[in-house]
Amino acid sequence: MxxxxxxxxxxxxxxxxxxxxxxxxxxxxxxxxxxxxxxxxxxxxxxxxxxxxxxxxxxxxxxxxxxxxxxxxxxxxxxxxxxxxxxxxxxxxxxxxxxxxxxxxxxxxxxxxxxxxxxxxxxxxxxxxxxxxxxxxxxxxxxxxxxxxxxxxxxxxxxxxxxxxxxxxxxxxxxxxxxxxxxxxxxxxxxxxxxxxxxxxxxxxxxxFDLPSQADQTPILPLPSLVPKNYSSLLSASQVLLLNSSLPAFLRSEWRLLFSSVTHGCSFSILMKQIVGKGPTLIVVEDQSGNKFGGFASVSWEVRPQFQGTADCFLFSLEPRAGVFLTTGYNSNYMYLNYLEKNTMPNGLGMGGREELFGFWLDYDFGKGSVAPSCTTYRSPPLSPNTEIQMTALEVWGVGPEEKDSDEEEGTRSKKSALDKNPEARAMLDMMGKTRVSEGFREEEKDD
Missing domain, CATH: 1.10.238 (Recoverin; domain 1)
Incomplete structure (x- = not known):
């Protein structure tokens, strides 16, 4: 042998x-x-x-x-x-x-x-x-x-x-x-x-035998941070292990708790504030029947009426069955986040599929959502037997090191425009097809 x-x-x-x-x-x-x-x-x-x-x-x-x-x-x-x-x-x-x-x-x-x-x-x-x-x-x-x-x-x-x-x-x-x-x-x-x-x-x-770890620089379990004392996560340790092993290697060292419906309350606007611009994230949903599922967003969330993300995104199910569902290559409808009052596009957060048939959808009316019977973006079965879901709990984890603005690290004043600070306004211009002229007129850095 x-x-x-x-x-x-x-x-x-x-x-x-x-x-x-x-x-x-x-x-x-x-x-x-x-x-x-x-x-x-x-x-x-x-x-x-x-x-x-x-x-x-x-x-x-x-x-x-x-x-x-x-x-x-x-x-x-x-x-x-x-x-x-x-x-x-x-x-x-x-x-x-x-x-x-x-x-x-x-x-x-x-x-x-x-x-x-x-x-x-x-x-x-x-x-x-x-x-x-x-x-x-x-x-x-x-x-x-x-x-x-x-x-x-x-x-x-x-x-x-x-x-x-x-x-x-x-x-x-x-x-x-x-x-x-x-x-x-x-x-x-x-x-x-x-x-x-x-x-x-x-x-x-x-x-x-009291030997040191032989694992390489890719951790098996991530180090959790920003977790309140005595907080009980939706995820068990074995579920964390499964999801972490599915992430790109450079994102496996640390998970940061960005949002929890238990600690942050049931507010879609607070959810957006906590996750927009925070780097790659894992979203974990629990519905009215105890089903747990969610998705990995490979890039920072932005409020805009178009799909975003990359082919590294995936959906997953944890209960009653566990599995990770990668992209199909059929389309690029990986992730979607929108919240505009006067808008013909849906307001909420979704991953995969298309309008009204997302792999999973969380409505801006916090607590409501849906799961599509099939998804063209990901190789996933229905993530819940409930087509219309009532969300009982939600967690969002930022994965990998926290992204920092280089200007803030250097202690200089931020060069962000007003649109950077107002994602809703930026999304409105995207929807209208307007170019953001200020993108080309940011103050240039001066040489020392």
Missing amino acids: GGEASKADVGRKEYLTAEERQSALKTLHKLSKGGEALSISVLEKHICTYLSPEAASRLTSLLTKLRSPMGNKTPVQSVGCGIVVDNLGPLVKGSAEKHNYLTYTLAGGDKDGVDSDAIVKYLEMIISSFLRLATSQQGYRAWHSGSQENVIRVSRALLHDLLYRGAGIKETWSQPPPKAQFTYDEFERFILGHTIFTTLETEVVCCC
């Missing part, structure tokens, strides 16, 4: 730094009460605090080499701490092939393949374990754990392309995951294109 490492590989290359090796050895020596040899049962019990009993048993076998990858046991009761660390190194810091083989093995794969049910169950366990560790850290506690049902939904969403073998998410939306078996090669092809699977696993294993 392509992922198996030969015995000669171990020890020939030092994967861990000296500091990492000492940290892992310190954990193992503590378990062995200062001895150089560690009881196999004690090691497995320790790993069980991070992984399921089945996965802990498989990882113990890999770390001690007491069992071949296909399951032949050797009756040995203890193993040297140094051997465990030698075997740990390539699993957490080795090649993609070694990472894939670790995932395949811990998920229950063998020479005959791996069952889809086992893969789903394993990912659910890894997500739960990672979130339990991550949300216990200072700064991330605002992300509440949520229900296990949310973890199940997110796991199936992340595994969609594997479970449904390339079928579109819109076509399989109401279908339960089919039961199937995958070969190592099939599983590996999927994992190579979905690195979050092995990233979560590696983080949990590293934490088990």
